[in-house]
Amino acid sequence: MANKKAARKAEVQSQRRALKNCGVRSRLRTLAKKLRVATGGTQDVKHVAMEYISALDKAAKRNIVHRNFANKRKRNAARFLFV
Numbered sequence: 001m002a003n004k005k006a007a008r009k010a011e012v013q014s015q016r017r018a019l020k021n022c023g024v025r026s027r028l029r030t031l032a033k034k035l036r037v038a039t040g041g042t043q044d045v046k047h048v049a050m051e052y053i054s055a056l057d058k059a060a061k062r063n064i065v066h067r068n069f070a071n072k073r074k075r076n077a078a079r080f081l082f083v
Contacts, residue, residue, distance in 0.1 A: 024062075025065070028055055032052060034048050035048050035077060035080065045080045048080075049078070049081050052073075052077050053077050056070040056077075
């Protein structure tokens with residue numbers, strides 16, 4: 001337990017950020033699963049791939065995931081764009 005007021009505030013802020021980041025990571029996992037499952041028309045696959053790449057960019061920009069992790073996943077998702 002934090003003793004100082006500033007330390008308590010930092011702890012609350014950290015918990016709030018962790019909860020938000022957890023939601024973002026969950027969305028990334030969901031989009032990755034959608035991309036793996038999407039075997040329908042090519043438009044649908046391309047739309048899901050673009051959505052996934054955009055979400056990865058946003059998460060990397062806000063340091064929720066490492067930029068190399070995002071680049072690796074984007075590279076794999078880009079295969080679906082040029083089919």
